[in-house]
Amino acid sequence: MIVSLRRGDGSVYLTVERNQKDNWVHAHWYGRQTLASVMDGGLTYLDMIRRDPCPRLLNDHRDLVGTFTEANEWIQQVWTPLIIAEGLRYIGQVVSPDIFGQLSIEDLKHRIGDQLEIQLFNSLEATQTWLRTQQ
Numbered sequence: 001m002i003v004s005l006r007r008g009d010g011s012v013y014l015t016v017e018r019n020q021k022d023n024w025v026h027a028h029w030y031g032r033q034t035l036a037s038v039m040d041g042g043l044t045y046l047d048m049i050r051r052d053p054c055p056r057l058l059n060d061h062r063d064l065v066g067t068f069t070e071a072n073e074w075i076q077q078v079w080t081p082l083i084i085a086e087g088l089r090y091i092g093q094v095v096s097p098d099i100f101g102q103l104s105i106e107d108l109k110h111r112i113g114d115q116l117e118i119q120l121f122n123s124l125e126a127t128q129t130w131l132r133t134q135q
Contacts, residue, residue, distance in 0.1 A: 003044055005037070014041040018048050024056035024092075024131055025049060029064040038071035042079045046086065055089040056131050060124065061096035061105065069104045076111040084115060090134040091118040092127040 005014040013033065017026045025045050033041075045057065093109075095102055109118050117134065121127040 092131040
């Protein structure tokens with residue numbers, strides 16, 4: 001199942017897919033993000049994991065532009081405890097080519113890296129390979 005979240009103008013800002021074969025959720029982010037879009041997206045895949053538990057998230061920022069640092073406190077304080085309670089243990093992160101996206105995810109890793117195993121990669125393939133080894 002793939003869920004697409006859209007902005008007011010109809011453009012997609014996130015697709016979320018529960019990959020049964022590899023037993024992970026693949027969240028693919030597009031364009032600029034706001035606190036509201038990060039919250040909506042994070043809660044969407046929280047709900048997906050609640051319905052069909054899995055320990056792994058493939059968080060894909062290949063098409064993300066700009067910073068999302070304003071959302072990192074919410075991710076740390078609210079989303080992370082909720083997602084851990086639902087059984088998430090591993091985040092494989094495809095890093096944005098955008099420097100501001102890179103700085104945002106590095107800040108987030110610093111904030112939550114002691115609670116979840118989170119690894120940063122420059123390619124989808126490397127991320128998938130690592131996630132497949134996490135049990």
